[in-house]
Amino acid sequence: MLTEKTLEKIQQIQKNYHSKKSAVMGALMAVQRDSGNNLTREDMEAVAEILEVNPVEVQAVAGFYTMYNWKKPVGRHHIEICWNLSCSLMGAEHLISHMEKKLGITLGETTADGMFTLSTAECLGSCGTAPMMQVGDDYYENLTVEKVDKILADLRASS
Ligand code: FES
Numbered sequence: 001m002l003t004e005k006t007l008e009k010i011q012q013i014q015k016n017y018h019s020k021k022s023a024v025m026g027a028l029m030a031v032q033r034d035s036g037n038n039l040t041r042e043d044m045e046a047v048a049e050i051l052e053v054n055p056v057e058v059q060a061v062a063g064f065y066t067m068y069n070w071k072k073p074v075g076r077h078h079i080e081i082c083w084n085l086s087c088s089l090m091g092a093e094h095l096i097s098h099m100e101k102k103l104g105i106t107l108g109e110t111t112a113d114g115m116f117t118l119s120t121a122e123c124l125g126s127c128g129t130a131p132m133m134q135v136g137d138d139y140y141e142n143l144t145v146e147k148v149d150k151i152l153a154d155l156r157a158s159s
Contacts, residue, residue, distance in 0.1 A: 079134075083120045
């Protein structure tokens with residue numbers, strides 16, 4: 001069941017488009033953000049009903065883009081570290097190993113407390129500030145082990 005706040009966000013998103021169908025991606029992201037970082041099948045059905053779109057089409061969108069989390073739930077902070085060319089050349093794999101040790105998980109896993117999920121991402125369009133990662137809506141760039149430790153500590157403290 002979507003909250004009033006989420007429904008208002010979806011109404012706002014719809015205003016940006018000529019057709020309701022065009023608002024599917026934004027609506028799904030609004031629901032995901034308001035639902036603890038994950039989407040359920042019921043969420044997708046609700047979006048389909050609101051936007052008058054076939055539920056299969058909404059599920060197809062959610063299934064195509066990796067930014068929607070419904071096949072496998074993620075933690076409160078979804079860390080997506082870029083491991084494409086520029087970031088790899090600048091040490092992404094070292095940072096991945098460091099975070100795996102620090103968090104006690106391997107890629108694709110979520111910490112036991114549900115706080116962090118560690119994933120890789122393909123190029124996030126910030127090659128000039130490699131290595132970098134995305135956590136939610138935020139980019140963290142020019143990463144070092146020390147920066148990563150501070151980011152993880154700050155995220156933990158903010159939760
Ligand atoms: S290769 Fe990492 S942002 Fe482009």
